[in-house]
Amino acid sequence: MLNSYDYIIVGGGAGGIAVASSILKRTKDYKIAIIEPMDVHYYQPAWTLVGGGAFNYDKTARSMEHVMPAGVDWIKAAAATFEPDDNQITLADGQKLSYKILIVAAGLKLNWDGVEGLKETLGKNGVTSNYLPGLSRYTWELVNEFVGGKAIFTQPPMPIKCAGAPQKALYLSCSTWRKSGVLNEVDVEFHTATPGLFGVADFVPTLMAYMNKYNADLNFQSNLVKINGEAKLATFKQINGDGNEEIIEKSFDMIHVTPPQCAPDFIKSSPLADGNGWVDVDHNSLRHVKYENIYGVGDCMSAPNAKTAAAVRKQAPIVACNSINSLKKGHEIDKSYTGYGACPLTVEHGKVVLAEFGYGGKLEPTFPIEPTKASSLNWLLKEKIMPPVYWKMLLKGHEWLAKP
Numbered sequence: 280m281l282n283s284y285d286y287i288i289v290g291g292g293a294g295g296i297a298v299a300s301s302i303l304k305r306t307k308d309y310k311i312a313i314i315e316p317m318d319v320h321y322y323q324p325a326w327t328l329v330g331g332g333a334f335n336y337d338k339t340a341r342s343m344e345h346v347m348p349a350g351v352d353w354i355k356a357a358a359a360t361f362e363p364d365d366n367q368i369t370l371a372d373g374q375k376l377s378y379k380i381l382i383v384a385a386g387l388k389l390n391w392d393g394v395e396g397l398k399e400t401l402g403k404n405g406v407t408s409n410y411l412p413g414l415s416r417y418t419w420e421l422v423n424e425f426v427g428g429k430a431i432f433t434q435p436p437m438p439i440k441c442a443g444a445p446q447k448a449l450y451l452s453c454s455t456w457r458k459s460g461v462l463n464e465v466d467v468e469f470h471t472a473t474p475g476l477f478g479v480a481d482f483v484p485t486l487m488a489y490m491n492k493y494n495a496d497l498n499f500q501s502n503l504v505k506i507n508g509e510a511k512l513a514t515f516k517q518i519n520g521d522g523n524e525e526i527i528e529k530s531f532d533m534i535h536v537t538p539p540q541c542a543p544d545f546i547k548s549s550p551l552a553d554g555n556g557w558v559d560v561d562h563n564s565l566r567h568v569k570y571e572n573i574y575g576v577g578d579c580m581s582a583p584n585a586k587t588a589a590a591v592r593k594q595a596p597i598v599a600c601n602s603i604n605s606l607k608k609g610h611e612i613d614k615s616y617t618g619y620g621a622c623p624l625t626v627e628h629g630k631v632v633l634a635e636f637g638y639g640g641k642l643e644p645t646f647p648i649e650p651t652k653a654s655s656l657n658w659l660l661k662e663k664i665m666p667p668v669y670w671k672m673l674l675k676g677h678e679w680l681a682k683p
């Protein structure tokens with residue numbers, strides 16, 4: 280017999296756990312399953328701090344069992360295919376499950392194969408990435424021991440999760456070298472596939488001032504395509520001043536790589552996907568545009584917000600309310616998601632520019648602090664306040680400043 284649930288949630292990351300908890304805060308009437316294959320749940324936003332020597336990596340991981348909300352069935356497996364016309368999903372082992380409401384919260388795919396030679400050399404030869412669990416410790420090892428030479432930081436084409444994270448790695452490295460007195464011996468380069476430093480213009484002057492302060496050489500429309508770790512060579516496809524594509528080779532002593540990112544394959548190949556592979560949702564209600572009993576939350580869906588845990592904090596309660604209303608039928612659908620996301624840019628140790636914005640780059644500051652300036656209060660928020668807000672509020676259904 281087919282196992283049936285009122286709710287099936289695919290993914291036990293920030294989005295999946297937060298929505299489950301937000302539903303359970305409102306009602307215990309429904310049978311909920313979370314499908315999640317991994318044993319460990321990570322607080323990814325702190326990995327930038329780990330790479331800058333400002334946070335203990337062990338504190339970013341908790342057992343999946345620990346974060347699963349009481350009253351939910353944890354199905355420890357990977358979802359493989361969606362059959363939305365039959366209200367069913369199939370797991371990797373072939374088991375089928377049926378649902379009344381499906382919530383897709385499977386995150387995004389880090390495409391390590393998208394850069395030739397990268398997988399073979401990650402974690403050695405001075406090649407690192409804060410995006411891989413555990414490797415932020417290697418970032419810190421490299422940065423802390425660096426006494427001079429060429430340091431490159433890369434950013435792939437958008438969208439990526441936490442679009443500020445590639446430059447945050449640069450800022451904290453430079454801040455470390457400035458403090459230890461070796462910055463003058465370091466040749467710093469930032470290569471981004473994007474045409475500008477940050478997608479929201481209001482924040483660019485402050486960020487640019489920090490890039491200048493650290494004497495970083497900025498390379499726009501410069502996309503890392505290949506790494507030879509042993510030879511310490513990085514290859515970029517760069518659009519030059521005439522608009523032509525050039526292949527540029529750079530030697531490095533250390534390189535921080537942000538991998539190309541895309542929708543997970545099993546979503547991309549499913550009927551739920553839009554043309555780019557993301558779960559195709561209405562940008563304000565987060566309900567699927569075709570299937571009314573399906574929702575998307577977090578990094579895996581199509582809304583053009585900044586893909587961050589901060590965005591999940593606002594999305595989860597809306598998805599919880601809307602899906603409960605869908606089950607009750609006839610109730611109104613909340614369309615209040617404004618695209619809020621936040622990116623705390625750690626421009627130096629002890630200072631953060633807290634970029635909070637919604638669709639179209641509209642500033643949405645939470646606190647009455649000048650939003651485009653670096654502040655020590657925002658560092659405190661990032662280092663000390665946001666981690667407990669994540670573990671004890673977001674994952675537990677306490678919707679602090681996020682109730683719809």
Ligand code: FAD
Pocket residue numbers: 289290291292293294295314315316317322323324325326327356357358359384385386387409410440441444543545576577578579586587588589590591621622623
């Ligand atoms: P995730 O939390 O990644 O969870 C997805 C889950 O789905 C995972 O547990 C995965 O195992 C599971 N899954 C995958 N495939 C399947 C499948 N087939 N079946 C079932 N389950 C599956 N955000 C901020 O707000 N602020 C920051 O400062 C910040 N900095 C960041 C820095 C770095 C280096 C990184 C990597 C991320 C950062 N983020 C930050 C982004 C933030 O962590 C993500 O946006 C957030 O975790 C998204 O939540 P999610 O649930 O969509 O995805």
